[in-house]
Structures are given as C-alpha cells and as structure tokens.
C-alpha cells in the first residue's frame with residue numbers, strides 16, 4: 001500500500017514525465033494546418049496544452065485564470081469559457097498540470113468546432129501516424145568519412161550520435177528510422193529512397209569534418225538551394241521544391257540547437273546542392289557537427305557527456321520544429 005501523498009506524487013510525476021506519444025493534426029478554416037504534440041497522458045488519454053492550441057488560431061485571444069481555473073477564449077464576437085473540472089477525470093473540462101490548462105484529445109476531437117465557433121477538423125496521429133524522423137549517419141563501410149588523428153573515423157562518430165538522438169526522440173514518442181544501423185556503405189540515392197519509403201516528416205543527415213588545421217573548428221548546416229530563377233520546372237527535379245522554407249527553418253533550428261550544446265564556431269546555414277538532400281521528400285538538412293581534429297569540437301562529439309548534450313539539443317530542435325510547424329502531410 002502506498003501512502004496517499006506518495007500516490008498523488010506518483011500521479012503528478014507520471015503526468016509530467018510520460019513522453020509524448022500522441023499527436024493530432026488540426027485543420028481549420030483561416031489557419032495553417034498544424035500538429036499538436038501531447039503534453040501529458042493518463043492511461044490511454046492524451047492531454048494537450050490548451051493555450052498552445054488556441055494560440056494557433058489567427059485573431060484568437062486566450063486567457064487563463066489560474067485562481068478560478070478558467071480558460072477564456074475570444075475571437076471576434078465569440079467568447080467561450082472552459083472551466084477546469086473538479087473531477088480531473090472529466091474529459092470535457094480543462095485539467096491543470098504544472099499550473100497550465102490542458103484539454104483532452106476527446107475534447108479536441110468532439111468539441112473543437114463548438115468551442116472555437118469555427119469549422120475544425122482534428123485527426124489523431126497515433127501508431128503508424130506518429131511523426132517520423134529519419135536520421136542519416138553519413139558514410140559507412142569502406143567509406144570511413146573524415147579521419148582525425150586522435151579520434152575514431154567520422155562514420156563511427158556520426159552513427160553513435162544518430163543512435164543517441166534516436167533514443168531521445170523515441171522516448172518523446174516519435175517514430176525514428178536510421179538509414180543505417182551498422183557499418184555499411186550506402187549511396188545518396190539509397191539513403192534518400194529509404195527516407196521517402198518511410199514517409200519521413202523530417203530528415204537530418206549527420207556528419208563531422210576532420211580538417212587537420214588546428215584552428216579549423218565549428219559546425220555548419222547545409223540545405224538544398226532554391227530553384228534558380230528561370231529554371232524550367234520540368235527539368236528541376238528536386239524533391240525539395242515547395243519544401244525550401246521548411247528545410248531552412250529546420251536547418252536554423254538545428255543550427256541554434258548545436259550552438260547551444262557545442263561551444264564552437266557557428267558557420268551558419270549554407271545552400272549546397274547535394275544529390276542526397278535534393279532527393280528527400282521532407283524538410284531536410286545536413287549537419288557538419290564539428291571538426292574531429294579540434295580538441296574542443298572533439299570533446300562535444302566524442303565524450304559521452306558532450307554527445308548526450310548535443311543529442312538532447314537535436315531532439316529539442318526536432319520537437320520545436322513540429323510544434324512550430326504549419327505541418328502539412
């Protein structure tokens with residue numbers, strides 16, 4: 001028998017720390033489609049951050065009164081009020097976790113249109129509908145990538161990094177695939193084809209450089225260049241057409257994340273035509289995470305602590321990308 005106050009604590013910890021494993025795609029008139037990730041879960045019920053949800057609708061003003069447990073929504077002449085339930089199991093009232101109002105998935109599915117006064121479609125993305133991230137550890141097999149004197153070859157460093165990022169993303173409920181799980185050679189075409197077969201929602205290729213110049217250090221993110229003006233679209237076959245802005249936003253997120261985790265030189269985001277990125281039908285970028293010849297970069301990429309911080313930052317970047325996404329299939 002667990003004392004009552006511990007049971008309450010367990011419930012709170014469970015609610016606060018269960019990884020996101022569900023998401024809904026929301027399509028409404030007058031708003032870009034977007035994806036919400038669950039904030040908390042109890043049993044099979046997913047709960048979503050109510051303020052984040054309401055913030056996606058243009059012209060909407062939501063205010064949360066924590067003392068009264070009342071969420072008020074205004075949009076034009078419309079006002080709706082949602083009170084936090086005294087009975088926390090009531091799926092059609094807000095529930096409060098960490099001082100923030102949450103709404104249940106049932107509420108989003110059944111009551112969104114009424115509450116918002118808008119025609120809203122909410123589609124659960126569970127199981128096979130989970131958001132998919134494809135990580136691509138560069139090189140492999142006979143192609144060892146770059147090689148610095150005191151470090152393992154690039155192919156090994158980036159595989160370990162990809163595995164760490166994958167573990168962190170899976171814990172948050174994302175479906176993650178690696179283009180290679182072991183030491184094998186793959187062509188750019190095979191990597192992109194795998195990502196497209198898995199219907200990636202997001203793609204990240206991982207690399208590190210190994211330049212032997214002592215001052216060469218830093219990280220850099222690459223995206224496919226936009227279609228050159230005047231190009232015949234029938235000849236411009238890039239799968240990135242129409243995805244340039246998302247890829248750029250993803251690349252900037254990766255850049256900011258690495259900048260936070262790795263105290264190194266920020267070389268920015270650059271356009272580079274690569275057969276790999278051009279063939280991926282998802283927001284895609286390629287990260288050169290640092291120079292293995294530089295002691296500072298090697299610390300961040302090779303030491304477990306540095307690598308864990310980098311993997312966490314990259315997982316954050318992916319989650320942020322989806323949260324901020326006007327995510328369309």
Ligand SMILES: [Zn+2]
Pocket residue numbers: 138139145146154206207208
């Ligand atoms: Zn490489």
